[in-house]
Amino acid sequence: MAQSILDKMSGTSTGSVEITDPLNYWGGQRVKPRQEKNAEPVFEPATGRVLCQLFPCGSEEVDEAMQSAHAAYLKWRKMAGMERARVMLEAARIIRERREKIARLEVINNGKSITEALGDIDVAWQTIEYYAGLAGTLSGQHVQLPGGAFAYTIREPLGVCVGIGAFNYPFQIAVTKSAPALACGNAMVFKPSPMTPVTAVVLAEIYKEVGVPDGLFCVVQGGAETGTLLCNHPMVAKVSFTGSVPTGKKIMEMSSKGVKQVTLELGGKSPLIIFKDCELENAVKGALMANFLTQGQVCCNGTRVFVQREIMPQFLEEVVKRTKAIPVGDPLLDGTRMGALISKPQLDKALKYVSQAKAEGGKVLCGGDRFVPSDPKLKEGYFMSPCVLDNCRDDMTCVKEEIFGPVMSVMPFDTEEEVIRRANNTTYGLASGVFTRDISRAHRVAENLEAGSCYINNYNTSPVEMPFGGYKNSGFGRENGQVTIEYYSQLKTVVVEMGNVESLF
């Protein structure tokens, strides 16, 4: 059963898949929409073809999913951490075994290259393995008190958690949220982006296949309205959100009404600082990794590239040469390194940022245009040639705003002090990077950058073992790493009297 959609993935090519199975999942099965109204087409980004129709869940469906999740939570929370771990490890094994098929489905729905999607699926099963490993270690503290009394803490789950995801890492986000949630004994109702509804349901089927209680991981489909219903539902204990800053603010506002915990993983406009003493080839490669993964639609991308003035000519020559050589096209082909952006509006938005940059004095060194691959089936796809912008200034729109497309803005700098000040001059604070051979400088810069992550001599490596999240408007709370256990659990203190009650009354 869990392989129904995946079975069709063997040997699939771009433009050949149609999805007809229901996309909601609760009570241990796919659930048909209650009413087939307000349909929204879901597109295959590489062809512009309609892949399926999405019917947003209304309040009754959201409530059904919640009830189903709550019933599962009551069973799951009673299991020992080691028992939960065993089930989760089996889910990780199955994902690893089906990585190829899941990755193909991800590519068809998201448009990223198969090489990247395979990497995303690998991160997903590693994440489940990692949190399965932690599930058996959850414990409290024992404290001896005067007079023989003592106290202890119990680390308990929160209950039903809501996960709301962005479109750029559909399967991985569903896993990043559900793995720690489930490890701690919670249930999760997950809402993917309405543009990428397909692979979260596959995850739900895999969890079912390995024996989690029916309803433990539910998927409800829809956009802002369904998301609002989820955030306002009284049975929800926590909302973990990945998406843009404006939506994040709404989520926080709604959650505050029910005093629900929130984790906000929001956008960024991260700085990458390249000093003249760097290993130039690595810095160039780092700049490409910081800008062009997933067609530039990555939250932590280092899109403000500060290059020390003395090495600017060499840096630009090399970065442009490599950017022009990026194979853009059919995302299911092994040789492709850049696929299609998620939607026509997202493509238009990225192109508009490039024209605005030109109008504000920026110079396009390469790319920045719509790209039409030679394969006729891709001619309506949302492709764009990766762009390097020179002559950028801190006050330009392309330098201040998150573009979420393959556009790198390059700016010169002279001193360390100056570049740190400029790098921090933003309301965002998700990530940052520095290339230098001077180890003292590397650590000094890392210390002074206002961001949740700093990559030294690399970029966009986010190991599951390490916390990931934002400073400032990029959000709060963390995902990945041991610390995330704290965001999906709460401590109960039990105080035990061994003697008589000494009453003041």
Ligand SMILES: NC(=O)c1ccc[n+]([C@@H]2O[C@H](COP(=O)([O-])OP(=O)(O)OC[C@H]3O[C@@H](n4cnc5c(N)ncnc54)[C@H](O)[C@@H]3O)[C@@H](O)[C@H]2O)c1
């Ligand atoms: N920090 C991170 O870990 C991280 C990771 C990936 C993406 N992002 C950010 O996500 C953004 C791109 O993703 P997007 O365009 O899908 O973001 P978005 O904010 O438009 O949508 C994100 C999700 O929120 C839902 N949503 C929209 N309005 C809502 C509402 N009023 N109530 C509840 N839910 C609502 C959407 O349906 C979607 O599922 C970028 O800003 C990017 O930086 C952050």
